[in-house]
Amino acid sequence: MLRRALRLRLGQCLSGRGLGTYRGGSTLDCDGKVSKIKKKIQSIFPGRAWSPLYDTSHLPPERSDVVIVGGGVLGLSVAYWLKRLEKQQGAIQVLVVERDHTYARASTVLSVGGIRQQFSLPENVQLSLFSAEFLRNINEYLAVVDDPPLDLQFNPSGYLLLASEEGAAIMERNVKIQRQEGAKVCLMSPEQLQKKFPWINTEGVALASYGLENEGWFDPWCLLQGLRRKLQSMGVLFCQGEVTRFISSSSHMETASGEQVTLKRIHEVHVKMDHSQEFQPVECALVVNAAGAWSGQIAELAGIGTGPPGTMQGTKLPVEPRKRYVYLWHCPQGPGLEAPLVADPSGAYFRREGLGNNYLGSCSPTEEEEPDPGNLEVDYDFFQEKVWPRLAQRVPAFETLKVRSAWAGYYDYNTFDQNGVVGPHPLVINMYFATGFSGHGLQQAPAVGRAVAEMMLEGHFQTINLSPFLFGRFYFGEKAQEHCIL
């Protein structure tokens, strides 16, 4: 019956053409019409998005329990743990809104991909330890029936952080904290360092800390695709669009001490489609801000920071995009297979890439030298003036290197204390943050996703206590400063 209907329509289409119009192109036009009719009939069947007026299959659904703004590794990790920790299978509808499905400017895929436990805050060490365990067992966590297992291309080579005289005491204190949390880090003197890695110039190095287990680097694209694949099998919806508006309602409350507080609740998220003015209002219960470098803009849309400065209402989310370069060079006499990711006290770092004597590395610029984050153009002069001299001083073999290529990416830089923001906003009560990790978001993403999911489902952190990373610290001025930032 379906085929007869199609043939009838085809016949009408052929005879409906007037004289002298599109004789040659009529067959092509009819094929297009046929497929459109087929699509319309298919959309009437149960299980498809049907709208009597026009085709809406490209739009996100009209309502969803949780809307996650940002489809990078943090957003997908939150979605994964929400679906995994839900009480009943299929209880929570999750929608992930990602502006660019090619991830051309996303920090996740442009990252160097390192994972380390050598941090100064115990919470950061715990987050990295759990994330390492997640990556190690990734084929148990993200297993999908009938799909091949994931190969993260993990290099367990470790991180080697070098410290000068001034930083040696801080490094020893940090290593003590890391060992208390269970990280396997060893301290090395300059003589031991010279013996183990003869290609290092130990001048100016007073102490070195070398991560022995669970540290190294991996392929972030593979992790992202693995998460996407698993989420699709768990029933999470993906949508390509941009969040342009939040519709919210406010209610005035009085605290116990008599202060007036305005609490806001987001009811709808307007998702605008690519290259058109069409948008879909998605009704939601919870919103997760995992937009990475653009989290500040999303927070402003929700009205965070609009208020007199010095109050909680006037406290903005201090996350902004900062551009960072990564250079790839070839050095035929460079360090061999055993080279870890070496970080100089001056801030320059490098690691081996592949087997062909290629190396990746860069340096974080100081506040004065910060490049303009408007575009992702690479400045090779920065390498010539700032990165190369420091690397050549540390590894003499790098004096003869040749730069092959370079790229730039964004850090979702937290200007307050360079650590992540997790948890709900005190006033916009249904917006949760999972952003601001300033360069170590990828390596902590699985653990942060679990923490945010626990906060959303239970109301408090259950496994790792991330209370020092809540939003309130920006208003109260309590910095959770991370000293080891690369």
Added chain:
Amino acid sequence: MAAPRASLRLVAPVWNRGTSGIRGLSKAVDPEGSQRKGRTLLQFLTDHFYDVEAVREYLLRKQVLKVQKKNRSFTYIEERYGPYVAGAYFVLKQGGAVKFRDREWMRANEQGLSSLEFRKLQEVPVEAVDASGCAINYQGLDNLLALKELQSLSLQRCPHVDDWCLGRLYHLADSLQELSLAGCPRISERGLACLHHLQNLRRLDISDLPSVSNPGLTQILVEEMLPHCEVLGADWAQGLKVGPEEQSPDAAGSPIPA
């Protein structure tokens, strides 16, 4: 429940195929999926019925749990008899062989493992372990790393030993002299990079590793990394072809003058 038929392919995915390219992993861009014209009945059912998918996920999970159960640590034996006996018991239970100092190789026999022998061997260190083909994974390696005087370790053809496990072998750096990783499907050159801690190693066998992308080059790099060690494995000339001068000596002619 009846055992599944072989043709229905309820077995866990093959580990060797994982390195065929990262971008080929997403469902949308799956080269193997598009070439697979005749999909089996089971896969069709899995795509259309949640129940079938749930059962298959459960069976997959059961296989993983089976391996984890084999690799649990025997804390009672360790407290009672010490780390050497606990490690030996672990290896013997998995089907491997153990050699205590000044004793012969021991393997589990049909009657199982008798505990009488172990009481005598509490203080005797284990010198060599042959865990070929055993289902040892990252967790189970704890038992082996407690054997501080181990001199020879053979992990040939172990299906669950991967790069993460090699990153833990530095615990045995003081005593380990011989290591064999031949035929392990999950080990790649990235894991071999962390063997540089084992400075006392004298013999290393890295032949027949399917996940290593460039066996000849890897052999050279590992030899450079461990100068005192004899590295057996790929012949470094195996990837090279005969050059044109040797193929046709007549056509070589005289070199072009500078």
